[in-house]
Amino acid sequence: MHIVVCAKQIPDPETPPSAFKIDAANNKVIPAQGIAPVLSQFDGIAAEAALRIKEANAGSKVTVISMGAESAQAAIKQVLAMGADEGVLLNDPAFEDGDSHTTATVLAAAIKKLGNVDAVFCGRQAADWDMGQVGLLVAEDLGWPVAIIAKGVAMGGAGLQVQRVLENGFESLETPLPAVVTVSNEFGEPRYPKLPQIMAAAKKTVTNWKLGDLGLDAGAVGKAGSRLKLEKLFIPEKGGKVELMEGDTPQAQAAALVARLQADKIL
Amino acid sequence: MAHNVLVVGELAGGSPTSTTLELLGGAQGLAAGGSVSVALLGTGASAAAAKAAGASKAFVSDDAGYDAVKAEQWLAALEVAVDQSGADLVLIAQSSAGREIGPRLAARKKTAVAMDCAKIEDAGGLKFTRPAYGGNALATYSIATSPAIATVRAKSFEEATGAGAGEVVQLPAAGASRTNITGMEKAVSAGLQITDATVVVSGGRGLGAPEGFKVVEELAAAIGNDKAAVGASRAAVDLGWYPPSQQVGLTGKVVNPDLYIAVAISGASQHMAGCSGSKTIVAINRDKDANIFGFAKYGIVGDWKAIVPALIEEIKKAK
Incomplete structure (x- = not known):
């Protein structure tokens, strides 16, 4: 079983809202001072899901790929430290400022180039843009079946058995291989690599593939190939100033709140 | 056009x-x-x-x-x-x-x-x-x-x-699918759904334990089970304190009730993305600097363990 994990490096979502700034002229987020980018949390969980299958099935292999800046090496190394076998960075100026479609085009081309891939695991969505598209678009590009928002995944049945989180419950689904699975936070926490594993991962060579290596046309990727155009990125206005309920006791505070809500005709 | x-x-x-x-x-x-x-x-x-x-x-x-x-x-x-x-x-x-x-x-x-x-x-x-x-x-x-x-x-x-x-x-009848559904489990709260409720009372990690949701449920019941439903933050759901079907936020459900009461929820952006359309937000939190207060119209700074029972009592009194 050869599983490819797609990993994305993103600005730390735990960045305090006060440090979150936008470069309005370029519609880009200004990296917060002193806060390093991180592996998108859902991708870490996807890596965990892949590694558990590797451990349960002898002879399996996990490859982590990331499209992004040179700094995305850190995200790749993190998944290598978790236990992945190989890493590939897809870095080329031509890939920049694309949309979900162009990202999927690049990832799918890399997966085809790797060859002999049985499954692709992605996070349910990247925790920066929160679109939740790339896994599905990779599946469509490759022509593979897909199961999204998984809280459990294991080998079995026709290929993979997946438990999905739906809005009103859970669904068990079986898919033949090769297939794409997107993994949700309900799966559980990813493992924390220990120091020796981090050091071993640091020594591993990450393969670098550029536009030419993937046989893609520059017009099909990045900004040139994107169909979804970002017109404006802005910080929404928050509501008015909060009115804090005064009072010496919880009863007094609660009474003040109930009075306000009644005056507003909400209660 | x-x-x-x-x-x-x-x-x-x-x-x-x-x-x-x-x-x-x-x-x-x-x-x-x-x-x-x-x-x-x-x-x-x-x-x-x-x-x-x-x-x-x-x-x-x-x-x-x-x-x-x-x-x-x-x-x-x-x-x-x-x-x-x-x-x-x-x-x-x-x-x-x-x-x-x-x-x-x-x-x-x-x-x-x-x-x-x-x-x-x-x-x-x-x-x-x-x-x-x-x-x-x-x-x-x-x-x-x-x-x-x-x-x-x-x-x-x-x-x-x-x-x-x-x-x-x-349109044609259903054709082939490579994926096959082998099981389905409904996991929905009984009664009013959070997306339909005019009042949503949500609990977060600050409740400290799953038992905290019992008190949140009592608050919803005091407001009225025909009006109010109980939600939860992603942190609380991930801890297994409340079912995913009740999760409010970017990866859960979006709610726009008349009144949203956030109990012991810090107000992470991904949570606010699921409830910031509420007409009135009330925040109950121990930390006066919590992000939730930036969105709330009314707030009470204090321990939910003391505030929420008092609120239940006051709501019952007001009826």
């Missing part, structure tokens, strides 16, 4: 869901003289067409094979509906089904989808606005290819009014 809009409907008990009617309401406005069509798949689809207010044409297949959504079956039918409706805009709910159908339909029609839109307007071309960066930002997009596709969060539009579809066009 006039648009031909196709709404991808969903059925519940043989009737269009409230979100479907909202999408039809949005479609009526955006069509601006163009056509509004709806696609309805599954048991009762033909009869439901008459209840699809505001649509002039319904593309239906009554096949029960569509009831449990297998995206590949739906996609085959929806591609036909897109082609035959001449749609240049397709609206889909940001639901379990919509999250999968939106991107895959976009791939198959060689176009793009804007996911989880909160606002769509025609301002010199269609503009799609949605939260990004965990709700810290809003992003407005345009789509260069046709049809433009959007998944839309609940309560973004008013429900459509008017007559249902007069013209009904048959």
